Amino acid sequence: MPLPLRFQLGARTLASIQRQLVRVPLSLDEAIEGRLPQLPPLDRAAHGYQITSLPEDRRDAMALAGGGMIAFVRQHYTRHYVDLTIGHDAYLKALSSNTRSGLGRKARKVTAVSGGELDIRRFRTPDEMTAFHDVARRISLRTYQERLLGEGLPDDPDFLRTMYRLAAADSVRGWLLYIAGEPAAYLYCTIDSGTARYDHVGHDPAFSDLSPGGVLQMEALRDLFGAALKRFDFTEGDGQHKRQFATHGVPCIDMLLLRASLANRLTTMALGGFDRAAGFGKKATAKLGLEKLAKKVRR
Structure with a gap:
């Protein structure tokens, strides 16, 4: 498929180079077990592979499996997840005291603004997911994920068909947080082989000062701890939100394996x-204490 290789600062894409790549994503189970993925045959028009969530210690083996292709590591990160088998009480004890008190304070603040009730709404059946998607999609339109990355909650027919199929199999969940009667944040997760995936998330920037995403995440995890599941997978990429809630993580890389052409060598350079x-x-921004300003610029 055509995949852009982005020159990106935070959420802002400054430029991109289009390449025909075969995407090879590893599941959380594969990353934990350290498996080396099987590379499918390349079409003649394809430039190479994009491999995501490859365990960091499998880098050299993957490059060798490329058989002379250009191996280029684009990103290092920890693939974070929550062990849902330990129980909710043990999970809370595993969080730092600062995290627990901070989340409690945020939840109380949202509750106070909402008239004394924390308004979390859960969705799982096909009819319920219709109602969820209508509201969550309106929130998504206002998020930076949608505006800058094009990664908001989808509304195309293929996505909706998949959502309804998963709902009929009890393999999808949706949550909405309302603040003072207004929809403020959403979380959409699919479930496969006992693992719930952090697929789509967003909040209305008008409520950013109330940290609605963190409040909703904690309540969603509370529900999932009672659902006889193994893990909650925060998927690819790092971030403070993921680090704050996770119990475990796997050091991973995203790697490109490209045909050994001059154009591809120039691209990786x-x-x-x-x-x-x-x-x-x-590093310079952090040293100068300008992280907050940089975050605003990136979004």
């Missing part, structure tokens, strides 16, 4: 140079 410059800028 450009991406590498940009990534190094972005990393230097991030």
Whole structure:
């Protein structure tokens, strides 16, 4: 499929190079077990593979499996997850005292603004998911994920068909947080082989000062601890929100394996140079104490 290789700062894409790539994503189980994925045959028009959530210690083995292709690591991160088998009480004890008190304070603040009740609504059946999607989609339109990344809650026919099929099999969940009667945040998760996935999430920026995403995440996890599941998977990528709620993590990389052409070599040189410059800028921003300003610029 055509996949853009982005020159990206936070949520802002400054430029991109289009390549025909075969995406090879590893599941959480595969990442935990350290499996090396099987590479499907490449079509003649394809430039290579995009491998996501590859365990970091499998980097050299994956490059060797590429058989002379250009191996380029685009991203290092921890794939975070929550062990849902430990029980909700044990989970709360595993969180830091600062995290527990902070989440409690945020929940009380939202409750106070909402007239004394924390208004969380749960959805799972096909009819319920219709109602969920209508409201969540309106929230999504206002999020930076939708505006800048094009990664909001989808509304195309394929997504909706899949959502209804999963709902009929009891393999999808949706949550909405209302604040003072207004929809403020949503979370959409699919369930496969005992693992709930953090697929789509967002909140209305008008409520950002109340941290609606964190409040909703805690209540969703409370529900999932009672659902006889194994894990909650925060999927690819790092972030403070994921680190705050996770109990475990797997060091991972996203790797490109590209055909050994001049164009692809120049592409990886450009991406590498940009990534190094972005990393230097991030360190300088942190050193100068400008993280909040940088976050606003990126979004």
